[in-house]
Amino acid sequence: MSREIFKNIPKVDRILEWPEIAPLLAKQSRPEVLKAVRHALDALRDRLRQGGSNQAFDRESLIASVLAELSQRVAPSLRAVINGTGVVVHTNLGRSPLADAAETAIMNVTTRYSNLEYNLENGQRGRRNSHVEALVCELTGAEAALAVNNNAAAVMLALSSLAANRQVVVSRGELVEIGGSFRIPDVMRQSGATLVEVGTTNRTHARDYQTAVCDATALFLKVHTSNFAVVGFTAETSIRELAALGQASGIPVMLDAGSGCLLDLSPYGICGEATIRQHLQDGADVVTFSGDKLLGGPQAGIIAGKRALLEPMKQHPLLRAFRMDKLSLAALEATLRLYRDQRQALKEIPTLRMLTTPAGELSQRADKIIRRLRRSLHPAVTLLKQRGESSAGGGSFPLLQLETTLIEVRIDALTPQQIESALRRTTTAVIGRIQRERFLLDVRTLLDQDLPQLAEALAEAAAAPATEQT
Numbered sequence: 303m304s305r306e307i308f309k310n311i312p313k314v315d316r317i318l319e320w321p322e323i324a325p326l327l328a329k330q331s332r333p334e335v336l337k338a339v340r341h342a343l344d345a346l347r348d349r350l351r352q353g354g355s356n357q358a359f360d361r362e363s364l365i366a367s368v369l370a371e372l373s374q375r376v377a378p379s380l381r382a383v384i385n386g387t388g389v390v391v392h393t394n395l396g397r398s399p400l401a402d403a404a405e406t407a408i409m410n411v412t413t414r415y416s417n418l419e420y421n422l423e424n425g426q427r428g429r430r431n432s433h434v435e436a437l438v439c440e441l442t443g444a445e446a447a448l449a450v451n452n453n454a455a456a457v458m459l460a461l462s463s464l465a466a467n468r469q470v471v472v473s474r475g476e477l478v479e480i481g482g483s484f485r486i487p488d489v490m491r492q493s494g495a496t497l498v499e500v501g502t503t504n505r506t507h508a509r510d511y512q513t514a515v516c517d518a519t520a521l522f523l524k525v526h527t528s529n530f531a532v533v534g535f536t537a538e539t540s541i542r543e544l545a546a547l548g549q550a551s552g553i554p555v556m557l558d559a560g561s562g563c564l565l566d567l568s569p570y571g572i573c574g575e576a577t578i579r580q581h582l583q584d585g586a587d588v589v590t591f592s593g594d595k596l597l598g599g600p601q602a603g604i605i606a607g608k609r610a611l612l613e614p615m616k617q618h619p620l621l622r623a624f625r626m627d628k629l630s631l632a633a634l635e636a637t638l639r640l641y642r643d644q645r646q647a648l649k650e651i652p653t654l655r656m657l658t659t660p661a662g663e664l665s666q667r668a669d670k671i672i673r674r675l676r677r678s679l680h681p682a683v684t685l686l687k688q689r690g691e692s693s694a695g696g697g698s699f700p701l702l703q704l705e706t707t708l709i710e711v712r713i714d715a716l717t718p719q720q721i722e723s724a725l726r727r728t729t730t731a732v733i734g735r736i737q738r739e740r741f742l743l744d745v746r747t748l749l750d751q752d753l754p755q756l757a758e759a760l761a762e763a764a765a766a767p768a769t770e771q772t
């Protein structure tokens with residue numbers, strides 16, 4: 303192979319002066335641009351080496367290669383995506399988008415100092431939990447509350463504090479796996495508690511719990527079966543029954559409520575989940591729940607219940623390992639504040655708003671979105687309105703299907719799988735679903751702020767060459 307073709311390749315310094323490349327230095331750091339150019343040159347030399355001497359150096363493709371490499375280098379790994387799945391609390395897509403008030407609260411403490419653990423009244427050391435405890439108590443009727451990193455940590459901390467080296471009685475029907483390797487039996491083992499399984503998969507009665515009681519019994523535990531439902535011949539012991547039994551035998555009742563609902567959503571056709579306040583009224587002594595599922599706040603685990611039972615948790619060494627960071631804490635406080643006014647919560651907390659949007663409004667929204675996207679639509683793209691259903695996600699209401707409106711996206715010459723794949727690779731990725739050989743976007747989870755990027759993504763996907771389906 304001739305060395306001549308390599309000689310034709312310009313030097314790095316020259317390439318940096320090209321009118322297509324030089325302006326990049328204004329936007330990106332010199333080392334980033336330099337790395338992208340070197341990478342593109344290496345790739346070019348490899349190609350020439352493999353392709354033999356008949357291949358010539360091509361300026362246009364070198365520039366394209368530099369731009370592609372640079373945009374890949376500077377794009378953050380964790381970034382915003384457009385959720386077109388209709389699953390409101392989507393664990394893989396970051397669960398709950400935050401309310402504006404939560405964003406503001408985060409901004410306020412991000413680049414400045416704060417009174418995170420400083421008591422402004424007496425100038426002494428304060429407790430980070432103090433920023434949310436009274437709010438949780440106000441909203442749930444609990445005597446005491448504690449916020450930690452997530453609900454898994456809340457369960458772990460509660461069990462370690464209340465039941466280490468002792469027994470916890472749980473129904474066989476509630477030994478759940480939540481996904482991402484959170485299994486109730488494993489968490490119990492880690493906490494040092496011994497699991498005593500009672501009842502059967504489909505039926506557990508109060509007398510099953512009662513017969514399991516012995517000197518070593520520390521706790522009755524109920525776990526919300528968040529992501530599945532047992533139907534048919536079933537029986538579950540209610541919190542009320544368990545609380546009566548607990549009172550008679552002096553054993554506290556703990557509930558892992560999973561999602562954690564602070565508002566009664568039954569007026570919106572979302573039934574089957576009692577509020578935390580209701581669980582406590584029914585006699586649960588300790589309830590744990592997530593901050594970023596139905597509650598619609600940041601990642602957090604909240605423990606609410608009897609003061610005497612929470613006190614050892616507040617002293618437990620694990621609390622240090624499980625404590626919330628200040629940004630999440632700021633967002634949690636702001637989100638909880640919105641709940642003081644129910645109407646405001648439903649309007650301003652995106653998770654609640656998306657779950658409770660009436661079907662008629664979703665249909666109108668679909669019309670509006672389609673009209674808006676059509677203004678700048680690539681000629682190869684067709685948008686069609688369809689009726690459909692969305693699920694809540696995030697371990698709440700596993701059987702619930704909410705009436706929704708879908709937008710079917712068709713792109714000439716692309717299969718639904720190719721559309722799905724192309725939209726995942728656009729500058730702002732768009733995640734939808736394929737159903738009956740159609741690629742669909744659910745209007746329920748499309749946010750107003752997504753629309754400009756959605757328009758761009760559709761144009762990019764229509765212009766991109768079809769990729770293999772991966």
Ligand SMILES: *Cc1c(COP(=O)(O)O)cnc(C)c1O
Nearest residue numbers: 452453454526528560561592697
């Ligand atoms: C989601 C869930 C958890 C785990 O909560 P994270 O906040 O994700 O840690 C635990 N228990 C139940 C019942 C759940 O639904």
